Amino acid sequence: MKPTITFFPVGNGDMTLIKLGDKTTILADINLCSSTDQDGNQIFDATAALRENLETDAHDRPYVDAFLLTHPDQDHCRGLKQHFHLGPMSDYNFDPPEGKELKIVMREIWSSPMIFRRASKNHPLCEDARAFNTEARRRVKVFRECSTLSQGDRILIIGKDENGKTDDLGSILIKVDEVFSKINGTANDVSIRVLAPIPVQEVSEEEERLSKNYSSVILQYTFSVAGQDDACLFLSGGDAGVYIWEKLWDRKRAKTDDLKYDLLLTPHHCSWHALSHDSWSQSKNPAISQDARSALSQGGECAFVVSSSKPIQNDKNDPPCWGAKQEYLSILSSVEGQFFCTGERPNQEAPEPMVFKISAQGPQPPTKQSTSVGGAAVGAGSTREPLHHG
Numbered sequence: 095m096k097p098t099i100t101f102f103p104v105g106n107g108d109m110t111l112i113k114l115g116d117k118t119t120i121l122a123d124i125n126l127c128s129s130t131d132q133d134g135n136q137i138f139d140a141t142a143a144l145r146e147n148l149e150t151d152a153h154d155r156p157y158v159d160a161f162l163l164t165h166p167d168q169d170h171c172r173g174l175k176q177h178f179h180l181g182p183m184s185d186y187n188f189d190p191p192e193g194k195e196l197k198i199v200m201r202e203i204w205s206s207p208m209i210f211r212r213a214s215k216n217h218p219l220c221e222d223a224r225a226f227n228t229e230a231r232r233r234v235k236v237f238r239e240c241s242t243l244s245q246g247d248r249i250l251i252i253g254k255d256e257n258g259k260t261d262d263l264g265s266i267l268i269k270v271d272e273v274f275s276k277i278n279g280t281a282n283d284v285s286i287r288v289l290a291p292i293p294v295q296e297v298s299e300e301e302e303r304l305s306k307n308y309s310s311v312i313l314q315y316t317f318s319v320a321g322q323d324d325a326c327l328f329l330s331g332g333d334a335g336v337y338i339w340e341k342l343w344d345r346k347r348a349k350t351d352d353l354k355y356d357l358l359l360t361p362h363h364c365s366w367h368a369l370s371h372d373s374w375s376q377s378k379n380p381a382i383s384q385d386a387r388s389a390l391s392q393g394g395e396c397a398f399v400v401s402s403s404k405p406i407q408n409d410k411n412d413p414p415c416w417g418a419k420q421e422y423l424s425i426l427s428s429v430e431g432q433f434f435c436t437g438e439r440p441n442q443e444a445p446e447p448m449v450f451k452i453s454a455q456g457p458q459p460p461t462k463q464s465t466s467v468g469g470a471a472v473g474a475g476s477t478r479e480p481l482h483h484g
């Protein structure tokens with residue numbers, strides 16, 4: 095089957111599922127909200143949609159080969175404790191309470207202690223983030239004790255931490271600017287370049303600024319399909335803010351290929367703050383940071399930009415922000431690209447997962463058919479089928 099990248103309509107939050115040709119799955123962030131709104135109306139059921147798209151192992155346990163948490167905000171890890179198995183695999187509960195489903199196994203997790211550190215300087219971590227952090231620490235401890243890891247204990251640490259705290263992690267440490275292609279221990283037809291977290295800054299004011307901005311893991315995935323080595327470049331940057339993108343442009347202006355994309359997930363749900371230091375709602379003429387814009391402008395021909403957010407209206411809201419969308423449209427106009435919003439497809443009333451199939455020619459945009467087979471969770475009695483048909 096062809097690799098796919100699926101963006102789920104989870105409001106202002108992220109949940110991206112990458113499925114490779116051999117069905118290896120990478121799940122980046124989750125925002126598993128309730129399937130009903132405040133008034134009790136049925137809305138998109140993200141949990142059901144995610145579960146339908148996961149493979150199960152020989153013991154019927156749903157699993158992902160790798161789970162990445164780009165940063166520990168609630169809209170990126172909501173539902174972790176409730177739906178994912180945490181702790182050693184020997185503690186897995188095969189007999190969940192009535193009405194509950196078997197928990198999802200994370201064969202490997204990708205975590206960035208640096209981002210946890212920067213985030214926790216600013217605000218207390220939510221319960222799901224703390225649970226993820228505890229699980230990451232448990233896995234690192236197993237690695238330190240055994241120096242090999244088996245499925246369910248595996249972990250990759252993204253980006254070196256400060257003061258040599260990660261220096262002994264050898265094979266499980268992926269430093270910034272490195273490229274890796276082993277997922278859950280097996281080489282695959284995707285290679286992944288780590289662009290951020292931006293390494294620790296020697297000037298403490300700069301480190302302070304990085305902590306104040308939204309830090310996130312920023313990755314550039316390169317998919318190889320049918321012998322085509324760079325069939326699709328996918329750039330995803332969590333909620334990284336304007337200062338991060340400026341720093342990234344500083345580092346990459348002479349090596350722009352590292353920022354190239356055929357598909358971009360807009361940072362921070364199409365927030366103005368990825369592109370500007372000014373407030374969208376309060377400034378009269380909010381200015382664009384040209385460096386941040388340049389970092390986010392490396393789209394190839396016919397590139398796609400996706401906003402994982404609520405519908406984008408022409409108003410003062412942020413995120414998602416109308417002004418940011420106009421900026422992405424202007425970036426896309428020079429390459430004849432297209433812009434999509436997860437909250438708007440196929441319509442705002444009943445959004446559905448958005449599936450990009452990747453062929454040797456690049457990512458293929460969601461068609462009416464491919465989004466509708468995902469089975470909207472809206473309306474009782476709707477039948478669901480798996481999103482992917484190989």
Ligand SMILES: [Zn+2]
Nearest residue numbers: 107169333362
């Ligand atoms: Zn977010």
